[in-house]
Each structure stands twice: as C-alpha cells, then as structure tokens.
Amino acid sequence: MLNFSIIFLLILLVLLMAGLIYLFFKNSANKDSDDKLLVLFEKISELSRQNDSLRQELDRKLSETNRVSQESMSKSAQMVQGITGQSAKLISQITEKLTKLDETNKQVIGFSEQLNNLEKVLTNQKKRGNLGEAGLKLVLENILPPTAYKLQYPFEDGGIVDAVIITKDGLIPVDAKFSLDNYNRIVNEDNSDRKLVLEKEFRNDLKKRIDETSKYIKVKEGTMNFALMFIPAEAIYYDLLINEVGAVKVNTRSLIDYAYNERKVIIVSPTTFAAYLQTILQGLRAMQIEEGAKNIRKNVESLGRHLLSYEDFMKKLGGSMSTSVNHYNSAYKEFKKIDKDIARIGDGKSEVEVLEIDRPGVE
Incomplete structure (x- = not known):
C-alpha cells in the first residue's frame, strides 16, 4: 500500500x-x-x-x-x-x-431405598447367632459410605474400638461388647433362686460392658464426648427398655440411666442405631451440598x-x-x-x- x-x-x-x-x-x-x-x-x-x-x-x-x-x-x-x-x-x-451436586440430590431421593436396606440388615441379623462386630459392620456398610466410618480404630494407649463414625464435629466411638451368655441363661433357667443369681451376674456384666465402652471416649484424640454401645439383638434391647428379661423383672432402667448420665454411653439396637446413622448420613450429605455450593x-x-x-x-x-x-x-x-x-x-x-x-x- x-x-x-x-x-x-x-x-x-x-x-x-x-x-x-x-x-x-x-x-x-x-x-x-x-x-x-x-x-x-x-x-x-x-x-x-x-x-x-x-x-x-x-x-x-x-x-x-x-x-x-x-x-x-x-x-x-x-x-x-x-x-x-x-x-x-x-x-x-x-x-x-x-x-x-445433582448426583448428591439423587442420593437424597434414594433415601427410601436405603430404608429397604435396613430391613435386609435386620433379616441377616436374625439368621446369625452372636452378631457382635459382624452385625455392627453390616449395619454400617448398608447405610454409611466407606469414607464415613472406620473399623477397628486404634487409640494412642493401644485400645481398639470396634468402629468410629467420622463427622465434621469429631469421631463417634461404637463398640459391640454385649454378651448373650448371661441373657440366654436367665431365659432358659427354671429355678427362681438360680434366676436371681443370674440376674445379678447379668447386671454386673452389662455394667462392665458400659464401663468398657466409655473408655473409648477420648476427646483429646478427636472423639465426641459420648460413645455408642451396640446391642446386636432387638429382643435384648427391648427387654432392657421394659425392665424384663424373659419372665424375670430386672432393674435395667437404672443401668440405661447409668450408661447415659454417668458414662456418656448411649445404648442402641440395630433399629435405633440405623435410625441414628440415617440422621448422621443426612448431616454428611448436607455438608457435601454445602461444600459443593461453596466451591461453585x-x-x-x-x-x-x-x-x-x-x-x-x-x-x-x-x-x-x-x-x-x-x-x-x-x-x-x-x-x-x-x-x-x-x-x-x-x-x-x-x-x-x-x-x-x-x-x-x-x-
């Protein structure tokens, strides 16, 4: 140009x-x-x-x-x-x-499907003898994601709790230490004097399990100020609530109060534990949604x-x-x-x- x-x-x-x-x-x-x-x-x-x-x-x-x-x-x-x-x-x-976020919302909608899984959990428990840790693991696997809990969690003093539930506020210790032996003896015993002896053993055994569970409350190591004691059978938990084991009246109400008020231990059955886990699960999902919204x-x-x-x-x-x-x-x-x-x-x-x-x- x-x-x-x-x-x-x-x-x-x-x-x-x-x-x-x-x-x-x-x-x-x-x-x-x-x-x-x-x-x-x-x-x-x-x-x-x-x-x-x-x-x-x-x-x-x-x-x-x-x-x-x-x-x-x-x-x-x-x-x-x-x-x-x-x-x-x-x-x-x-x-x-x-x-x-859309996938998380779909998981919330699938809440009813997870309730159906609860029925499967309870059915499996009835087919097992002493559920203990296996029952606890089964409930956790069917309700919580793998990242929300840990099995056989070790503490600094060498103690190992059956499981911990991971929340944003801290770890919730869960232990399944309830033994069926004393319970079955009371139910199967016909002699009334012998039943009284077994009742005392049952109370002492239950109190011991509560004390053992409370030892896993270690706030300095990141746990909450309470723990859960998992009873793997609905029938046993129901008898504890009505103060009766078989046909024998047992003062179990005082033990439930002792566990919660003095040892900060909440006794749960498969049903109540599952309901508790659902509450925790919804909190985890709400936290995920909140974090996703923050990132967006x-x-x-x-x-x-x-x-x-x-x-x-x-x-x-x-x-x-x-x-x-x-x-x-x-x-x-x-x-x-x-x-x-x-x-x-x-x-x-x-x-x-x-x-x-x-x-x-x-x-």
Whole structure:
C-alpha cells in the first residue's frame, strides 16, 4: 500500500511538472525564456525537496503505525487466548460441581431405598447367632459410605474400638461388647433362686460392658464426648427398655440411666442405631451440598474476576486501536498537504479527499 502511494505520487508530480513547463512556455513566449526557465527549475527543485521530506515523514509514520498495530494485535491475540482458556477451565469445573451436586440430590431421593436396606440388615441379623462386630459392620456398610466410618480404630494407649463414625464435629466411638451368655441363661433357667443369681451376674456384666465402652471416649484424640454401645439383638434391647428379661423383672432402667448420665454411653439396637446413622448420613450429605455450593460460588467469583480482567483488556485494546487510527489520520493529512502544495504550484485544485477513520469509543 505504501509503495503504491509513492509511485502514484511520483507519477502525479511528473505530470504536474510537465504541465507547468507547458504553461510556462505558452504564457511567456515573448519574455526572456532563460530567466523563466531558471525560476521554474528552482521551484521544481524546491518542490522535489519538500516532496522527499514529506515522503520520508509519511513513510516513517506509516511504518510506526504498522509496527504498533502488529504489536497490539499480537498481544491482543495472546491475552484473548489466555483468558479464553482460563474461562473454559472454570466453566468446566463449575459444570463438574453441578453434576456432583445433582448426583448428591439423587442420593437424597434414594433415601427410601436405603430404608429397604435396613430391613435386609435386620433379616441377616436374625439368621446369625452372636452378631457382635459382624452385625455392627453390616449395619454400617448398608447405610454409611466407606469414607464415613472406620473399623477397628486404634487409640494412642493401644485400645481398639470396634468402629468410629467420622463427622465434621469429631469421631463417634461404637463398640459391640454385649454378651448373650448371661441373657440366654436367665431365659432358659427354671429355678427362681438360680434366676436371681443370674440376674445379678447379668447386671454386673452389662455394667462392665458400659464401663468398657466409655473408655473409648477420648476427646483429646478427636472423639465426641459420648460413645455408642451396640446391642446386636432387638429382643435384648427391648427387654432392657421394659425392665424384663424373659419372665424375670430386672432393674435395667437404672443401668440405661447409668450408661447415659454417668458414662456418656448411649445404648442402641440395630433399629435405633440405623435410625441414628440415617440422621448422621443426612448431616454428611448436607455438608457435601454445602461444600459443593461453596466451591461453585468460589469458581463463579473467580470467573467474574477473569471477566473483569477481560473487560479491562478490551478497554486497553480499544485505546491501542484509537492510537493507530490517530496515526492513520495524521498521515493522511500530511498527504493532503503535499497535494495542496502541488496544486498551488500549478494553479490547480486539490483533488485528494482525506478519508478519516473515527476512533473506536472506549467507555
């Protein structure tokens, strides 16, 4: 474009010079031709020097404009590519979080299906003899996700509890130490005197189990200030509640009060334990939803910051384009001056129209 403009300018200059020479000889036929010719060549020489100077200035400004435009476009392409990549990554992360949140909601809807699993747990327990730890594990596996509990959890003093339930507030120790031996002896014994002896043994055994369970309450090691004692049979738990073992009245209510008020131990059966776990499960899911919402909000805020950076960049890009337009318009005005000088020499009229470009608006 620049070479074409220079060639056009030179051709136009040659034509104007030829026209001036023709007019000069036509209008000065009766004058001293040598003097006029000398003056004409001086004007032509001066015009040539002005043309060289203006051409060099025009060439310099156009080169500078081209360089600035190339640098601006290169930087613009790099920044747009970087911001676009970051935005795509953030949108992908937000989509992934929304997908996980949808899956969590589906798990909440499947609450009724997990209640059906409870019936399966209880059925399996009836088929087993001494359930103990196996029954505890079965209930945990059918209700809680694997990350929400740990089996055979060790403490610093070497003690090992059957299981701990992991919550955001701490660990809940769960132990299944209830023995069926004394209970079965009372139920199967017909001698009333012997039953009284067995009742005492039953109370002492139950109290011992409560004390053993309370030893797993270790707040300094991250446990809650209470523990659960799991009784693997509904019938035994029911007898404890009604103060009766078989046909014999046993003061088990005082033991339940002793466990909770003095030892911070809550006695649970498979049914009550499952209901308790469902409450914990809903709390875990609510926490997952809350964490997912926090992550989504964090990513949205990050995306907003990137969009603001993108807006700032576009403003800078608009400023750079405005500078380029100013250089273009200035160069065109210089070209107009050359045309006016040529027209003034030949007493003609300038025929070059300045094509100015409006600067882009930057708000």
